[in-house]
Amino acid sequence: MIHILVADDDTHIRELLKHYLQAEGFVVFEAADGEEASAWITKEQIHLAVVDVMMPNKDGFQLCEEIRKYYDFPVILLTAKDQLSDKEKGFSVGTDDYLTKPFEPKELLFRIKALLRRYQMVNAEKIELNGTVIDRKSYEVTCNNKLLMLPMKEFELLTQLASFPGRIFSREELIQLVWGVDFEGDDRTVDVHIKRLRERFSNRTDDFSIKTVRGVGYKLEVTKK
Template sequence: MQTHILVADDDPHIRELLRFYLQQERYIVIEAEDGGQASKLLETEQVHLAVVDVMMPVKNGWELCEEIRQYYDIPVILLTARGEMEDKAKGFLSGTDDYVVKPFEPEELLFRIRALLRRYQMVSEKIITMGNTVIDRILHEVKVGDQVFPLPLKEFELLTQLASQPDRTYTREQLIELVWGLDFEGDSRTIDVHIKRLRERFRDRTDDFQIVTIRGLGYKLEVNDK
């Protein structure tokens, strides 16, 4: 399933910049030039995350954020040139998940988007099914048919992250960020070790999926259609 991101900003240059970087990450971008248009798009389009400018005509970002909080269960990032503490406080009171001040580094915004999507995915997608293989986030277990395979925490989180977006290539650095966090002091070889363990655990037990090495980049999970 592809991720749809709503970008609501009255500045066409900001929308163009965000469209470029988000599409590079294979996100589907839905654009609105004011808060009223964004509100209508939310009613008709599937949206997984919203990047919302504070100072917009028709309906400002704070108002739109309050509306999203009331009717939709998606993360919101407020994007604004206003960096004063009282404005940030107002943003968080309106229900935003994060707050980015212009000018910003696109890579930083992408990291914040990935982190929020991961958090919401962990909450919203409780069961991932791949043929006879079921990943249950609530029980923290993997079942192949009737057989349960308990996994160490990081192996479980790594497999879940890969399976949550099949066919998406993750770099080792992205997987470190998503599974271990920015405070992790090890190196990317940790990913290789955990991938090897996962492959060994399931190699002779299921052909529902496989973890593929993308040379020079990282890994992706492929689901085998039967």
């Protein structure tokens, strides 16, 4: 059974989401604030969290940051705000998706199911992007049935982006995830490696593309075929 945590101080929102999620066969845990949500995470195996930004005791940004630091499951942030700066902050602390209130419960369900599929891909040894296959165990990439060996940092960067298709990563996040917190260079290193990856694959395949999100960072998009 898939366990979904719904953290929102609005009782009506929690009840609404519980109704839709349970109808889809999910087990739902409710939290009225960030502290209660943290308690559920330590007690139960949570597979995905739907988190309101504006909560007492611990807000959604803080909770999302905590989840990213200690756990590995997807997070969807809910907010009444539709400002680009709020979205940027949400993605910078590690949210996988962002939905502005008011929203259609069915749209949230679509996003939940998409994220769960993506995270199942992460647990696999091989990531498939149409005809491009990334083998996390052998550190090999097969593109159109041809083996392509990448320098280690390029491989790790591609794997990080491909593990979460559609998720925006800031340059700072990618530096920490790929190069480590002790890296002494600057975030232009990310730009250089992204450019090299684009050059390597541009003439080989259209299975995926690495998009620049202006002012934020990068995301990998899988081509629909």
